[in-house]
Amino acid sequence: MSDPKRPLPRADEFDTRDFWAATKNKEFKYQQCSNCETIIFYSRRHCTGCTDGNLEWKTATGKGTIYTFSVVRQSYHPFFRNQVPYAVAWIDMDEGPRILSNVVGVTDPLNDLKIGQAVTVEWEEHEDLCIPLFKPA
Amino acid sequence: MSQKRDAAIVGIHEYPSRDVEGEISPLQIKAESAAKALSDAGLNWSDVDAIYDAGDGGGMSGLNIAEYFGLNPNVIDTTGVGGSSYEFHAAHAKRDIAAGKAKVALLTYGSTAHSNARAIGVGGRGGGSMHPAENMDAFAGMTLIANYAMVAHRHMHQYGTTSEQLAEISVATRYHAMRNPEAVQAMEDLEFLDIRETSISDVINSRMIADPLHLLECCMISDGGGAVVIASPEVARDCRKPPVWILGSGEATKYPKNGGDITSSAAVQSAPQAFGEAGITPGEIDIAMIYDSFSITVLALLEDLGFCKKGEGGAWVSGGRLRFDNPNGPALNTDGGGLSSNHPGMRGIFLLIEAARQLRGESTSQVKDARLAVAHGNGGMLGSRHSAGTIILGRD
Numbered sequence: 297m298s299d300p301k302r303p304l305p306r307a308d309e310f311d312t313r314d315f316w317a318a319t320k321n322k323e324f325k326y327q328q329c330s331n332c333e334t335i336i337f338y339s340r341r342h343c344t345g346c347t348d349g350n351l352e353w354k355t356a357t358g359k360g361t362i363y364t365f366s367v368v369r370q371s372y373h374p375f376f377r378n379q380v381p382y383a384v385a386w387i388d389m390d391e392g393p394r395i396l397s398n399v400v401g402v403t404d405p406l407n408d409l410k411i412g413q414a415v416t417v418e419w420e421e422h423e424d425l426c427i428p429l430f431k432p433a
Numbered sequence: 434m435s436q437k438r439d440a441a442i443v444g445i446h447e448y449p450s451r452d453v454e455g456e457i458s459p460l461q462i463k464a465e466s467a468a469k470a471l472s473d474a475g476l477n478w479s480d481v482d483a484i485y486d487a488g489d490g491g492g493m494s495g496l497n498i499a500e501y502f503g504l505n506p507n508v509i510d511t512t513g514v515g516g517s518s519y520e521f522h523a524a525h526a527k528r529d530i531a532a533g534k535a536k537v538a539l540l541t542y543g544s545t546a547h548s549n550a551r552a553i554g555v556g557g558r559g560g561g562s563m564h565p566a567e568n569m570d571a572f573a574g575m576t577l578i579a580n581y582a583m584v585a586h587r588h589m590h591q592y593g594t595t596s597e598q599l600a601e602i603s604v605a606t607r608y609h610a611m612r613n614p615e616a617v618q619a620m621e622d623l624e625f626l627d628i629r630e631t632s633i634s635d636v637i638n639s640r641m642i643a644d645p646l647h648l649l650e651c652c653m654i655s656d657g658g659g660a661v662v663i664a665s666p667e668v669a670r671d672c673r674k675p676p677v678w679i680l681g682s683g684e685a686t687k688y689p690k691n692g693g694d695i696t697s698s699a700a701v702q703s704a705p706q707a708f709g710e711a712g713i714t715p716g717e718i719d720i721a722m723i724y725d726s727f728s729i730t731v732l733a734l735l736e737d738l739g740f741c742k743k744g745e746g747g748a749w750v751s752g753g754r755l756r757f758d759n760p761n762g763p764a765l766n767t768d769g770g771g772l773s774s775n776h777p778g779m780r781g782i783f784l785l786i787e788a789a790r791q792l793r794g795e796s797t798s799q800v801k802d803a804r805l806a807v808a809h810g811n812g813g814m815l816g817s818r819h820s821a822g823t824i825i826l827g828r829d
Contacts, residue, residue, distance in 0.1 A: 303574075368576055
């Protein structure tokens, strides 16, 4: 029996497929409307800021800060139950997008992480895409 | 400002068992609860002309539930926004009755979450079908409690809120639960350990589930259900029990925004609608039935409802303020709440039921001469996408 795997996004989901396609090249893409400048994340086909939207894809640097996080001690998920304790966090990218992810690369997530801490993207490779995890900068 | 009294809660029932051992279905819980709530009002099935349903019975709910009950309602509303659906239903029932579209509205809920071993309280993920937001979030392994824990952590960071302050909410609800025989039975049936009143240190010394939230800050996972009957003033006057008027309502949703403040909820939008319509202020509220999925849910919602300023909730709840016998009030979740009495997944209906009990003088933790109550439901997940339904209730 194979080890349980991290749940992966569907590469064919209509609104987010272009974001996930870009992760194959380890690029963190987001959208900005050239008409009203609204930043759109998660990606969509329409602008949420104006009705004359013209969405343009941009590439983030991969740098951000921890907006908030929790260290999960208990999970019933077949993959994540073997990962505890692990840090789940909302990350504010320097360019504006806020993404839910994990902060990895620390030995004691409770004491080694702080709200406001600088982090940078750490791509986890999978067959058809990469997952944007984060580590302290 | 004059208060409108367009519709009243006239019948209530809370299904008594929290563990049906797989012997009864959610639909059966709904039907039995409906019959008993109608009987509580002195009404019958044939009086019902409007049905409100959150889809918990399965199938195409608005179509199937009418057949199952054997009714031919003129109004069918299937608003499903999670645990606060019943506050939305109460708001819509009042609106539909005021518009003359119906006279007797029936709201029902049934769940066998405990029997199904669904993980709602401490370890599982919320449900839902594939949505682009889900396609972004699923890889991170955010448990339901971690979603709320991240709100708590940010609240602590932003305002200096402490675990001791959050524990006040768990302590107050358990204090009320120990006075409610059905809540005590629920905790026994669900095999709670060491069932008794708790202290702040009990809460903060209980096992950490997702930092900074401890086990005793998490709701139970029960079976259960209930029903509420809402009627026009003409019908209400002839009912068996005194009417509990719906004085105001508010609805809203909130979702993650780039750069947004996770510590404030959709209640910021729904509460002014409800209090404004009722023409009252939070300071006048005797009974606060606030959705207690977790301790932080209540703290954030009390602030957003306007009981105190944003960020001051920790200090405000301290010193046992939320206990039913504290004159500073309001009394919080006097049935024992989702933390210690009943949480089968969508607790919103119990907020209406216990608020009605208080305004009738029937609670096991009765506040003397209670006149005004707020029932605020939070559906979905507080730290990401969620719904807010605020209902203001008052007696004659």
